[in-house]
Amino acid sequence: MKKALIFSIIFSIMLFMFLINCPTETAKKDDGGNQETSSSEIASSSSSSSISSSSTSAGDEQTFTMGAMSIDFHYVPGKTFLTHTDDGGSATVNDNFWMGEKEITYELWYAVRIWAQSNGYTFANLGMEGSESTGSYPNYDDIGDAPTAALLEPVTVICWRDAMIFCNALTEYYNANNGTNPDLSCVYYTDSGYLTPIRICNNSGTISWETQGSQDAPYIQSTATGFRLPSSNEWELTARYINDLNIDGDISDAGEYYSGNNLSGAYTFCIDEADVNPANGIVDNKDANDLVAVYKYYYQSGWVSTGVIKTANTGSKNANALGIYDMSGNVFEYCFDWYSEGSTRVMRGGSWENASSDAITGYVLYTTPIGFGYSVGFRVARNVL
Numbered sequence: 001m002k003k004a005l006i007f008s009i010i011f012s013i014m015l016f017m018f019l020i021n022c023p024t025e026t027a028k029k030d031d032g033g034n035q036e037t038s039s040s041e042i043a044s045s046s047s048s049s050s051i052s053s054s055s056t057s058a059g060d061e062q063t064f065t066m067g068a069m070s071i072d073f074h075y076v077p078g079k080t081f082l083t084h085t086d087d088g089g090s091a092t093v094n095d096n097f098w099m100g101e102k103e104i105t106y107e108l109w110y111a112v113r114i115w116a117q118s119n120g121y122t123f124a125n126l127g128m129e130g131s132e133s134t135g136s137y138p139n140y141d142d143i144g145d146a147p148t149a150a151l152l153e154p155v156t157v158i159c160w161r162d163a164m165i166f167c168n169a170l171t172e173y174y175n176a177n178n179g180t181n182p183d184l185s186c187v188y189y190t191d192s193g194y195l196t197p198i199r200i201c202n203n204s205g206t207i208s209w210e211t212q213g214s215q216d217a218p219y220i221q222s223t224a225t226g227f228r229l230p231s232s233n234e235w236e237l238t239a240r241y242i243n244d245l246n247i248d249g250d251i252s253d254a255g256e257y258y259s260g261n262n263l264s265g266a267y268t269f270c271i272d273e274a275d276v277n278p279a280n281g282i283v284d285n286k287d288a289n290d291l292v293a294v295y296k297y298y299y300q301s302g303w304v305s306t307g308v309i310k311t312a313n314t315g316s317k318n319a320n321a322l323g324i325y326d327m328s329g330n331v332f333e334y335c336f337d338w339y340s341e342g343s344t345r346v347m348r349g350g351s352w353e354n355a356s357s358d359a360i361t362g363y364v365l366y367t368t369p370i371g372f373g374y375s376v377g378f379r380v381a382r383n384v385l
Contacts, residue, residue, distance in 0.1 A: 056384075058241065059322040062098055066177040069111055071170075073098035073382060074323045080250035081237050085260045085362035090252070091233050099230060099238045100379035102314040102325050103333065106130065107147050109155035109166070115176070116169035122200040123165065124370065128157040130311035131352060131374040140374075152313040154331045154377035160345045160369045161201035161215050163334045163378040164188060164229060168197045170380065171226030184226040188218035203370045209342040216369055223385060229336040230381040232346045232364065239264040239320070239327040239349070239361040258320070260362025263350075264327035265292035265320035270356045271299035289356050291318045293329030297355035311352050311374075328359035331377035339366035351375035 060075040077096050083089040106129040113123060126144030130153030133140040140157060158166075168186045175183040186197035190213040201215040208214040230238070240257040244250065251257045258264055272285035283291065286298045294312045297303045315325040328350055335346040344366035350359025353375050357363075367376065 056096075058243065061101070061323065062382075064174055064178075066174045069108055069177070071108065071380075072101040074101055075384070076234070076238050076241060076322060077244070079237060079241070079244060080252065081240055081257060082252050082260065083236065083362060085360060087260045087362070091236070093231075093233050093237050096384040097230075097234055098382040098384060099234070099322070099324055100381060101319075101323065103154040103331060103377050103379045104166070105152050105314055106155045107151035108170075109158075110147050110151075112166065112169050112173045115173050116166075116199075119172065119176075120199050121165065121169050122202070123158075123162050124201045124203045125158045125162050125372060127155045127162070128374065129153060129155070131156060132310050133374070150313075152315075153311045154314055154326075156311070156331060156374045156377050157372050158377070159201075159203065159372045160334050160347075160367065162372075164218065164336075165198055165201050165215070166378075167227045167229060167380055168199060172197070174226075185221065185224045186226050187221055187224040187228040189213065189221060190219070192219050194219065194221045194224075205370060207342055207369055209338070222383075224383065225385060227380040227382055229334060229378065232335040232337045232348065234381060235327075235333065235335050235348050236361060238322060238324060242321040258361050261357075261360050263289050263293050263329070263356065263359050264324075264361050265318055266328075270360045273300040274298075286356075289328075289359075292320065293317060293350070293356065293359050294326070294352045295329045295350060295356050295359050296353050299356070303355060308352050328361070331375055332365065334367075334376070334378040339364070344368055347376060 056075050058077050062073045064071050076099050078093045080092040083091050109127050130150050133142045171184050171186045188198045190196045190198050198218045207216050209216045242256050266288040268284040268288050274286045296308045319325045332347045332351050333349045337346045339346045347365050
């Protein structure tokens with residue numbers, strides 16, 4: 001196992017060197033998982049939030065229907081949980097929240113984007129259907145095209161800024177197509193009075209992180225009912241959550257969480273070799289990873305390809321204990337937090353073109369607000385009010 005861990009570290013270093021020199025994205029591993037981020041910069045629910053119903057339990061589902069489109073969420077109770085790849089730290093999410101069941105599909109992205117562009121929105125990037133394209137960076141031939149048979153694969157080739165304003169666009173798209181259901185309020189604004197939702201972003205290399213109301217520092221309406229990006233801690237709590245068995249406010253006891261070096265939904269160390277004892281009836285090692293994640297490499301006396309060559313439909317693997325899919329693998333997911341304030345934003349979860357060791361729950365990466373690639377997408381969350 002020590003040898004496997006050494007190979008994992010070497011592979012991660014090689015991956016980092018590739019990504020920082022690759023124009024599609026920049027990323028780095030961090031053993032942390034608990035970023036220090038100003039409360040004014042985290043798009044999480046406010047401390048005054050409360051459970052909307054006393055009967056709401058972990059994993060309960062909520063669906064928003066918008067004409068022919070819909071999006072599902074699962075309830076995540078705020079808890080204290082372990083962090084880092086070695087479970088050596090801890091963090092607390094104080095408020096309950098709803099997390100998107102799946103990564104945002106290209107089908108939903110396209111429908112919302114087309115509507116939004118006719119209603120005052122401007123995106124920096126038009127998005128791509130999954131990871132396949134007949135072109136190459138930066139001139140992918142399939143950018144912004146109408147959905148095809150791969151429409152349920154995650155949207156990619158969008159930057160953090162695109163994902164942020166999409167949350168507002170999705171909120172307003174829902175309001176325009178929700179029938180008689182109550183409207184939702186946007187989360188991100190250009191002004192401190194929360195009158196004008198931010199609807200425009202671009203690919204400017206100038207990061208205006210000190211300019212409140214800008215595309216890099218939107219005003220956040222903490223009591224908003226609309227869609228938003230999850231914080232990094234919300235993401236990790238969702239990825240680790242199994243059950244608070246003793247109802248003590250944390251998921252730090254045996255059997256309550258997926259470890260920091262496990263994939264979300266799998267119970268064994270991420271780079272273990274293929275199941276050496278299948279006769280015992282326990283699905284473990286690589287077989288456990290394969291059930292929950294789309295990823296490219298696993299470890300067996302060296303890194304070996306799984307045969308994965310592209311993104312998959314969202315939800316193609318098993319869900320974790322909360323009923324949430326693809327928290328490990330398929331595409332990296334943007335979180336709201338700054339990784340390095342004024343420079344890079346957090347992304348998490350691993351992807352189809354990376355190793356199982358990059359898809360573990362305690363793994364943290366980063367990218368610039370304008371970085372993008374065909375292995376990065378996002379999911380959305382909502383406050384509980």
